[in-house]
Amino acid sequence: MIKGFIGIAIILFLTGLSAAAENACVGCHTSVGATYGIINDWKESKHALNNVTCDKCHGAVNGDKDAIGHNSFLITQTPSPSDCAKCHPGQVSQFTAGKHNLGWTKMIVAARYKAIPDDKMRASMCEGCHSIGKVYADGSVGKCDSCHTRHVFSKVEARQPEACETCHMGLDHEQIEYYKKSKHGMIQETNRTSARAPACITCHMDGGTHDVSQGITIGTVSQGAFLSDNSSQDNYVKDRNGIVMRAITQEKFDTNREKMLSICIRCHSRNFAKSTLENADDIKVQADKKVGEGITIIEGLYKDGLLDPMPENRPPNPVTGNNLTLTGQQTYSNTSGIEAEFFEMYKYALVHSWKGAYHMNPDYAHWYGWAQVNLDLNKIKSQNRTLRRIAELEKTKSPKAVPGFEAALVFGLIVSLILVQKRK
Numbered sequence: 043m044i045k046g047f048i049g050i051a052i053i054l055f056l057t058g059l060s061a062a063a064e065n066a067c068v069g070c071h072t073s074v075g076a077t078y079g080i081i082n083d084w085k086e087s088k089h090a091l092n093n094v095t096c097d098k099c100h101g102a103v104n105g106d107k108d109a110i111g112h113n114s115f116l117i118t119q120t121p122s123p124s125d126c127a128k129c130h131p132g133q134v135s136q137f138t139a140g141k142h143n144l145g146w147t148k149m150i151v152a153a154r155y156k157a158i159p160d161d162k163m164r165a166s167m168c169e170g171c172h173s174i175g176k177v178y179a180d181g182s183v184g185k186c187d188s189c190h191t192r193h194v195f196s197k198v199e200a201r202q203p204e205a206c207e208t209c210h211m212g213l214d215h216e217q218i219e220y221y222k223k224s225k226h227g228m229i230q231e232t233n234r235t236s237a238r239a240p241a242c243i244t245c246h247m248d249g250g251t252h253d254v255s256q257g258i259t260i261g262t263v264s265q266g267a268f269l270s271d272n273s274s275q276d277n278y279v280k281d282r283n284g285i286v287m288r289a290i291t292q293e294k295f296d297t298n299r300e301k302m303l304s305i306c307i308r309c310h311s312r313n314f315a316k317s318t319l320e321n322a323d324d325i326k327v328q329a330d331k332k333v334g335e336g337i338t339i340i341e342g343l344y345k346d347g348l349l350d351p352m353p354e355n356r357p358p359n360p361v362t363g364n365n366l367t368l369t370g371q372q373t374y375s376n377t378s379g380i381e382a383e384f385f386e387m388y389k390y391a392l393v394h395s396w397k398g399a400y401h402m403n404p405d406y407a408h409w410y411g412w413a414q415v416n417l418d419l420n421k422i423k424s425q426n427r428t429l430r431r432i433a434e435l436e437k438t439k440s441p442k443a444v445p446g447f448e449a450a451l452v453f454g455l456i457v458s459l460i461l462v463q464k465r466k
């Protein structure tokens with residue numbers, strides 16, 4: 043049967059009829075052993091209804107970098123956004139304007155990415171989430187099946203908070219939990235069909251836009267941002283506390299905040315919504331200061347040569363080499379105890395405090411966030427004292443002191459020997 047299909051495919055390919063490809067792809071893939079699960083999914087989609095067959099997305103032409111020969115057709119295994127853009131140019135250009143577009147390029151330059159021993163490990167780790175910003179062979183960016191999974195490509199599925207949760211979860215960005223345990227999430231979960239409470243996309247994809255960066259201010263990804271005259275969507279700088287993050291101008295802050303408020307005021311008073319967000323802004327500023335205290339302490343130890351081990355005595359950071367590296371490019375491997383403690387403070391506790399607050403989740407803002415930041419800072423202060431005390435002790439039994447001690451010992455021995463002799 044397969045051979046028959048190949049024969050038909052070759053004939054039809056030679057006659058150059060695209061209808062031929064349509065039937066050949068769907069026909070053969072329907073058979074057992076040729077991914078019929080994909081056909082079942084595709085049949086459920088709007089694409090099937092509109093005759094958007096396999097070849098419309100997977101078709102390739104000679105010269106395409108990702109083209110592979112397949113049963114006498116030229117296809118690609120990985121259709122890219124420029125394939126989708128033939129029919130959905132709007133969604134593709136909106137996607138390009140938002141930060142999902144940076145997912146891959148920001149990941150590959152990260153020290154924590156480079157520090158993972160090999161490509162295979164990276165593929166099942168960072169790349170599983172950051173593929174949302176995948177860069178394809180044709181240069182176009184964005185893995186569209188990140189939210190509406192292939193080959194159903196459903197917008198109903200993508201609207202659910204669960205469509206975001208594979209990635210927006212976990213220790214350093216637990217948005218799904220912040221949200222689900224907030225009043226908004228509770229109402230959504232108890233009454234799915236209701237529009238009473240917002241879902242993720244109500245606030246982040248207003249009107250169906252694929253630019254998820256609309257309305258974001260200092261509560262942006264990773265370590266967030268701070269107010270400064272020099273802002274950039276792409277570049278990180280050190281804030282006044284020494285944390286590596288983005289910067290945003292007051293002007294941009296105001297425009298973006300207005301955008302977010304325009305969504306809240308569909309259901310809340312402006313005053314109520316505005317102060318909710320301002321309270322979260324304040325949590326971010328206060329928690330950043332606490333982390334700044336931690337940075338000052340560790341920099342002090344570094345200057346005094348007291349980190350154990352010192353950066354020059356451990357394998358180099360893949361990006362910054364043998365220098366002290368805190369926050370942005372800090373790694374969790376090959377570090378010292380106090381820096382590892384700091385890592386947990388800035389990477390997990392710090393972000394829970396304000397990311398939790400921006401998602402109206404008091405528990406994350408306080409217990410997982412602010413409280414944990416303070417506990418971690420206590421541990422850092424205590425380790426600082428311990429390291430310094432040990433250094434003091436080592437000084438008192440420094441190399442000079444040792445001969446004196448030995449001399450006293452020898453003297454003592456001689457005296458006791460003389461005494462023993464005398465008794466005899």
Ligand code: HEC
Nearest residue numbers: 047048051063066067070075076096097100113115117119
């Ligand atoms: C004669 C049967 C047959 C025809 C015709 C056929 N396919 Fe396939 N295709 C298969 C089988 C079987 C596999 C699974 C191969 C495997 O598991 O390695 C496959 C795999 C694929 C893959 C995955 C390739 C990879 O390397 O991962 C894609 C994409 C694909 N087909 C698309 C198409 C498209 C598009 C068409 C029409 C232009 C088409 N196929 C026509 C049988 C066919």
Ligand code: HEC
Nearest residue numbers: 071077080081084089094095096099119120121187192193
């Ligand atoms: C609307 C566009 C579109 C259509 C139509 C489409 N695909 Fe795909 N397909 C994709 C995308 C997007 C991917 C994932 C690309 C990536 O991984 O970057 C994919 C991946 C695949 C893969 C490889 C991944 C896997 O799960 O094995 C196979 C095989 C495949 N498609 C087969 C088919 C077949 C057969 C048809 C026709 C029934 C079809 N596709 C129709 C867009 C499409």
Ligand code: HEC
Nearest residue numbers: 088092094098099121125126128129186190195196197198
């Ligand atoms: C040849 C044109 C064509 C291509 C290529 C194409 N689509 Fe579509 N797509 C359509 C049509 C037609 C519809 C149905 C529109 C409608 O019902 O209003 C649709 C609908 C959709 C929907 C909405 C489904 C729903 O639940 O209403 C999504 C999501 C989608 N496409 C994603 C994609 C993605 C992602 C790609 C690229 C991997 C892609 N499409 C490639 C033509 C295309």
Ligand code: HEC
Nearest residue numbers: 141144145148171174188206209242246254255258262263
């Ligand atoms: C496949 C993983 C993945 C999925 C699914 C995903 N995201 Fe993201 N998202 C990311 C990554 C990675 C980033 C950070 C990108 C960067 O800046 O490098 C991000 C960033 C964001 C941002 C921050 C934008 C900014 O300007 O700071 C928002 C908001 C967002 N996503 C919302 C969503 C929503 C809503 C959904 C579900 C509808 C969703 N995401 C689904 C991976 C994902």
Ligand code: HEC
Nearest residue numbers: 123126130133134137184185186188189197200201243250
């Ligand atoms: C962050 C999750 C996410 C990603 C990534 C994503 N989409 Fe969507 N998409 C959605 C959501 C949610 C909707 C439904 C929006 C709404 O409420 O109308 C949607 C709707 C669509 C629709 C239907 C539009 C309509 O008005 O019927 C198309 C077409 C579409 N997306 C194409 C794409 C393409 C192409 C890409 C890749 C560039 C992509 N999507 C990536 C979440 C996503």
Ligand code: HEC
Nearest residue numbers: 206210217218221241242245258259260261262263397400
């Ligand atoms: C009621 C509106 C609302 C809902 C619902 C919502 N968010 Fe947010 N989100 C915000 C606000 C407000 C910010 C911070 C805006 C700023 O920077 O001023 C934010 C920020 C983000 C960020 C940037 C990092 C951070 O946490 O501050 C991501 C990523 C994000 N949201 C993802 C999601 C995901 C995923 C969901 C659903 C699970 C979701 N959001 C639900 C309002 C919302």
Ligand code: HEC
Nearest residue numbers: 144148149152154155167168171208209210212215263264
């Ligand atoms: C569970 C999915 C997931 C995994 C695994 C993951 N990330 Fe992320 N990453 C995200 C999301 C989602 C964001 C943005 C949300 C936020 O920060 O609140 C993000 C943000 C980032 C950022 C900030 C991007 C920017 O524009 O500033 C970098 C850099 C980053 N991740 C690198 C990595 C590296 C390196 C790894 C592996 C060592 C990794 N991530 C593993 C989901 C993931």
Ligand code: HEC
Nearest residue numbers: 225226237238239240302305306308309310315318319402
């Ligand atoms: C689609 C309508 C809707 C949108 C949009 C919305 N909310 Fe809500 N929100 C609600 C409902 C309903 C409740 C539950 C009120 C209660 O607890 O009785 C709620 C609860 C809250 C709560 C906690 C309960 C309380 O009274 O203190 C806060 C805080 C909040 N919203 C802030 C915001 C902010 C800020 C935004 C915009 C970023 C926003 N909401 C967007 C409907 C919405």
